[in-house]
Amino acid sequence: MSEAGEIAELSETIISAGLRVADEVEVYLAEGSSVSAELKRDIIGEAGASDAWALGIRTIKDGKIGISSTSNPRKWRQCLDAAVASTILATPQEWNGLPGPADLKRKMDVFDSEIEIDISVVCELISGMLEGAKEHTVDVAGGSAGLSTGRVTLANSSSLLYTREKTGVGISLETISGTSTGYEFDNSCFIKDVDPEEVGRQAAFLAAHSVGGTDIQSGAYDVILSPLSVSQLIGAVLLPALNGRNVKAGRSFFADKLGEKCMDEKFSLYDDPFSGPGSTTWDAEGVPTKRLDFVKNGVLECFSYDLKTACRYGEKSTGSAVRGGAGGSPSIGVHNLYIDGPRSDIADERALYTHSLIGAHTANAITGDFSVELSNASWMEGGSYGEPIRSGMLSGNVFEMVDNIGGMSHESRTIGSIILPSVRFNNLQIIGK
Amino acid sequence: MEEPKYYDIRHVAGISTHIDIDNSVVESAGSSFFDTAVIRVLGQKGWGVLTVDNFGEKSRAETDGFIQEALKFAAVTEEPVELADAPGGILPVPVMKEDPGDVSLGEKCELLLSIEAAARKPGIMNTRARYSESSGTVCFTDSGGNEYSYEMVRSGYSVVAVARKNGTMQMGRESEHTISGLNLRHKEVKGSLAAERAIKLLDALPAKGGRMNAVLDQELAGVFAHEAIGHASEGDLVKEGVSVIKDKIGEKIGDGCLTVVDDPTMPEFGFMPVDAEGVAVHRTEIIRSGVLVNYLHNRQTLAAVGNGVAGHARAVSGDVPLVRMSNTFIENGDSTMDEIIECCRDGILLKGSRGGQVDPGRGVFQFNAEYGYIIKNGELKEMVRDVSLSGDILSTLHNIVMCADDRKMTPGYCGKGGQSVPVTDGAPHVLLKDAVIGGQGV
Numbered sequence: 001m002s003e004a005g006e007i008a009e010l011s012e013t014i015i016s017a018g019l020r021v022a023d024e025v026e027v028y029l030a031e032g033s034s035v036s037a038e039l040k041r042d043i044i045g046e047a048g049a050s051d052a053w054a055l056g057i058r059t060i061k062d063g064k065i066g067i068s069s070t071s072n073p074r075k076w077r078q079c080l081d082a083a084v085a086s087t088i089l090a091t092p093q094e095w096n097g098l099p100g101p102a103d104l105k106r107k108m109d110v111f112d113s114e115i116e117i118d119i120s121v122v123c124e125l126i127s128g129m130l131e132g133a134k135e136h137t138v139d140v141a142g143g144s145a146g147l148s149t150g151r152v153t154l155a156n157s158s159s160l161l162y163t164r165e166k167t168g169v170g171i172s173l174e175t176i177s178g179t180s181t182g183y184e185f186d187n188s189c190f191i192k193d194v195d196p197e198e199v200g201r202q203a204a205f206l207a208a209h210s211v212g213g214t215d216i217q218s219g220a221y222d223v224i225l226s227p228l229s230v231s232q233l234i235g236a237v238l239l240p241a242l243n244g245r246n247v248k249a250g251r252s253f254f255a256d257k258l259g260e261k262c263m264d265e266k267f268s269l270y271d272d273p274f275s276g277p278g279s280t281t282w283d284a285e286g287v288p289t290k291r292l293d294f295v296k297n298g299v300l301e302c303f304s305y306d307l308k309t310a311c312r313y314g315e316k317s318t319g320s321a322v323r324g325g326a327g328g329s330p331s332i333g334v335h336n337l338y339i340d341g342p343r344s345d346i347a348d349e350r351a352l353y354t355h356s357l358i359g360a361h362t363a364n365a366i367t368g369d370f371s372v373e374l375s376n377a378s379w380m381e382g383g384s385y386g387e388p389i390r391s392g393m394l395s396g397n398v399f400e401m402v403d404n405i406g407g408m409s410h411e412s413r414t415i416g417s418i419i420l421p422s423v424r425f426n427n428l429q430i431i432g433k
Numbered sequence: 434m435e436e437p438k439y440y441d442i443r444h445v446a447g448i449s450t451h452i453d454i455d456n457s458v459v460e461s462a463g464s465s466f467f468d469t470a471v472i473r474v475l476g477q478k479g480w481g482v483l484t485v486d487n488f489g490e491k492s493r494a495e496t497d498g499f500i501q502e503a504l505k506f507a508a509v510t511e512e513p514v515e516l517a518d519a520p521g522g523i524l525p526v527p528v529m530k531e532d533p534g535d536v537s538l539g540e541k542c543e544l545l546l547s548i549e550a551a552a553r554k555p556g557i558m559n560t561r562a563r564y565s566e567s568s569g570t571v572c573f574t575d576s577g578g579n580e581y582s583y584e585m586v587r588s589g590y591s592v593v594a595v596a597r598k599n600g601t602m603q604m605g606r607e608s609e610h611t612i613s614g615l616n617l618r619h620k621e622v623k624g625s626l627a628a629e630r631a632i633k634l635l636d637a638l639p640a641k642g643g644r645m646n647a648v649l650d651q652e653l654a655g656v657f658a659h660e661a662i663g664h665a666s667e668g669d670l671v672k673e674g675v676s677v678i679k680d681k682i683g684e685k686i687g688d689g690c691l692t693v694v695d696d697p698t699m700p701e702f703g704f705m706p707v708d709a710e711g712v713a714v715h716r717t718e719i720i721r722s723g724v725l726v727n728y729l730h731n732r733q734t735l736a737a738v739g740n741g742v743a744g745h746a747r748a749v750s751g752d753v754p755l756v757r758m759s760n761t762f763i764e765n766g767d768s769t770m771d772e773i774i775e776c777c778r779d780g781i782l783l784k785g786s787r788g789g790q791v792d793p794g795r796g797v798f799q800f801n802a803e804y805g806y807i808i809k810n811g812e813l814k815e816m817v818r819d820v821s822l823s824g825d826i827l828s829t830l831h832n833i834v835m836c837a838d839d840r841k842m843t844p845g846y847c848g849k850g851g852q853s854v855p856v857t858d859g860a861p862h863v864l865l866k867d868a869v870i871g872g873q874g875v
Contacts, residue, residue: 037510041674043512045479046479046510048753049506050751051484053486067463068466070465070466079466082465085538089459090461091458141674174675245455250558251558358798359788359789361788361790364787366602366603369873371872373797373823391797397873431871
């Protein structure tokens, strides 16, 4: 990676060149390197490394926002010109300026100095998963492990200059036994927080346990959705509905429900930008982040905004801007989304448990309606797995489901940037035999 | 210095352009630049892979250095790799009717605005339109002296309308993507269609779930060909043992009316002039008259598995080639759509697609139609919404018992291994007996 000084210098050069033609300039620089390896069945078939560098420039002129990006540091001028050209077409809007520097004292822990970007460490992670998978009689079909380190720098013409360094470790394993499949994964900023043997064991358990599944009759059942299943539906339906841009544009289910109780009082949903893998004190536009309580005990309390949407509709940015990479425009997202509520032993009474869902992305984001196929489904009772279920389709409506929660498990799990428990829903419709 | 057994370099550089319009406001319109190469090297065993930005500026000496570095990664691999011989060759890229590069961003913006405006009808709360264009040069070289390069422009748009009445909302969507040049002119009708569908859906009933006969329209039957058959025929999945149709070559796995093809040579959105390993592309029949005849392969999976041809490797900029589909379709049959509806008797007609997913190892798929119509006594009746279809591949293939003669291709994108590539799916109307339909209606 470049020296911090070089980056600051390049940002300053771009900003001063941009200010000759624009009112404001913002520079977002992402650098990173990673190593990874891929399993083909149970042996490593591919290993490699990647270095990436990306620059995103935004310029603002008379309330018109332009954007461009490039992967070439020497072509920053071409990128700046494209950003300026892009302002010409944008519709002008209310704009109160880019943020200046804030006194952000809190230190976020997303960098692991123990992580070495070394392929031998990746190979150890893979060996650990394969060791764990031996606990059950299944075939390993594939898997991967990777380590990454990166730095993002945000600078703007209001004298703001922030940098954040972040590390990442990711592992996954895929297994099969006959036509019964299993998949498990884990990601963290810290290498000590991932347990390759447990991921291997769990991937193998899922395939092994699903062997010989029995059919289920169509009907209404009590269903426990795993953290993964809940995150798939929340990500497809609930998150877009809390996005301030969708709310103001008239395509959110929650648009006119602020302050109303529209979910179960046992359901709370908040973004805590200070605890979890997406932790940061400043968002992708440099606005200081803060905790956002979207839903408190079932009552809808707020939506999320970035600067652009907030200015246009007379709201305040909630520090919710995120970027997929330097190449993308800032958009409204979450840093660490928590689903919370009273915890209990939700698997005591017999219920259908599903580890994952096939096709959750086909849920209707506007209405919340979905019907998806179960994956690694099983009966559960007395807190333990019972008979596996061969196949079945789960139908429901996400907005109705969160208004009628059966309970939440004691333990939570991190899936991407969502931290959540298993959730029990009573009386959901299953289409089976 | 260790010599690699084989290496190849795939360098992709170009410009991507986007326009995003929301409720008649131009949220964003502009261009960005990309330039990345992937260097793959075979050592004594498996692959070493290096991703390098701004490869166009690198010298020969630097390239040799990258190859050596990639070899160090190859050294930790243990899988022995053989590459099947496969003929190289490149097809001409179809000539565009109107090169989007010749049209100013301002004019494209105006054209998109008029499509979006056409969706703004009474009852519509929100309209949104997006345009994307990717114009790039792909350069391929390998250690055997093969060299290919081509330029391609892919572009397209989508328009979404959200209708609202008495607190309920529904959405209608239309999109078109192409390699045949700018497709934004005179498309206002697509905006109207999206709006009209959204408004109609407000009064549609939720579909009732259960087992029933289903007629799939051309778009959804195309998604079926892609999800339920195409993925399971990918040679890498077969090689790694996660395809439910492994070891089934020569077996009758479907009804005699069913022929399924993947054809990267067709001038559709999934077209490629040469594959990502420099191999010439071919039309490949996966299922012929119900019998599994070929898998889709790259050079490595062809050597390992056999039964098929290489030429199906694809990669996005900055990523390694994987075995992928291109233009995948069910061949025409000899029935008409009316005959199919009549033979269905009582069931459901499923139209449009909101996407799908498959677990090819388990052999289970799910996909979602945008809307549908109840079929009663061989006639189309009321409209229904939010209707899904799931099933297991092997039994479902025997249940496609009629194909119409009205095949249509629909462009879209397909995700695998974190890479999203342009594809086209197609089919005629088909009759699927005893389908598992998901819906909330009772």
